[in-house]
Amino acid sequence: MKAYIFPGQGAQFSGMGKELYENELAKSLFEKANEIIGFRISDIMFGGTEEELKQTKVTQPAVFLHSVILAKTLGAEFQPDMVAGHSLGEFSALVAANALSFEDGLRLVIARANAMQKACELQPSTMAAILGLADEVVENICNDINEVVVAANYNCPGQLVISGSIEGVDLACQKLTEAGAKRALKLNVGGAFHSPLMEPARVELQEAIEQTTILSPVCPIYQNVDPVPNTDPEKIKLNLIKQLTGAVRWTQTVEKMLADGATDFVEVGPGNVLQGLVKKVSREVKTSSATVA
Known part of the structure; x- marks a missing residue:
């Protein structure tokens, strides 16, 4: 079974997504994103400096766009049996699995980035x-x-x-x-993500999530705060709301996907950090199984 996994903040790099722009669908999605965001984020992604990419208003939408547009350009090749995303990557996974529209997913990611930035400024x-x-x-x-x-x-x-x-x-x-x-x-981060100090951001993002249409995904999604297969739109919304103050249970997510039959993990987006984590979890699972046997 094939599992598609989507990276989160920290996976960005200068030049990300540039090779996709030659594809007509990708080009149209990048231009639509530039219009929604209000500045040419594609220019920063393709040729911006590391400092420019580290801006909160850039980083999260950039990683989301790279992941989602890459998934969209795969077309018929993109046939997941299950999906998951690390933190921000959960939004990418939902769009790729047709639970969220591209436009709504991007708007939520923008709202999330802004809400997190405000929360970071409230307390060091x-x-x-x-x-x-x-x-x-x-x-x-x-x-x-x-x-x-x-x-x-x-x-x-x-x-x-x-x-x-x-x-x-x-x-x-x-x-x-x-x-x-x-x-x-x-870590060189702006604040205490996935902790109680993100409560102001959770409250702010909750309203945006509740007003957004979320459909049943084409396959189960394993979410950060509740890493079990899920296709219920209402549960998906609740888990998204909990995510900002809840822990990212990536170890448990990979363990559950393996237990449910995942044999091929495909990382969709910038970098390959998640592949490394999957290998370490898989190795531990195999070691534990051998010990028990």
């Missing part, structure tokens, strides 16, 4: 990657800290990103290092 906050510890150890240490700090991205076994206030993340990094973490690396 950050994230950090923790390597080499079991998820439970990271969760327990975060729970014992009297600051806002939570497990935010379960990327693969031994790689978990925490998110919260600067004080909370700093203290957690110190305690996690003492507990044996191989690395506790603060």
Whole structure:
């Protein structure tokens, strides 16, 4: 069974999507996006600097556009048995699977980026990657800290990103290092994504999501906060609303897709980070199965 997976923020690079522009469908979608956004985001994607691409109003729509337009140009080749997206990539997955229109998906991504930026400006906050510890150890240490700090991205076994206030993340990094973490690396991000500090963004985005038409996708989608196969539009909406303050359970998503028969994971969009995470999860699943056997 074929699983299509869609990357999130951080996968962007200068030149992204440029090769797609020669395709007539892709060209029309890029131009439609430029009109909706109000500036030529395609020019920044194709030839902008790294700094230009890092702007919040650019990054999320750029990754979304690359992924969705690539999926659209695949045409009859795009026949997924299941889809999933990492954080922002969930919106790409929904558009590719025909649950969201291209225009509505782009507008939601723009609204999401703006809402997250506002939330980041309300309180200084950050994230950090923790390597080499079991998820439970990271969760327990975060729970014992009297600051806002939570497990935010379960990327693969031994790689978990925490998110919260600067004080909370700093203290957690110190305690996690003492507990044996191989690395506790603060990330160059604008705020505490997928944490309670994104509550103002969740409230703002909820209204936009509730007013948007979402249909049943052509195949099940495995969402970040509830990584089980889902085709119910109302559940999809609820999970999208929860996503900004909820954890990205990518490890659990891949585990469930494998259990449900996924044999071929195809990453649609810039980069190949998700392929690396899938391999690590798959390796762990095989090791666990061999141990049990």
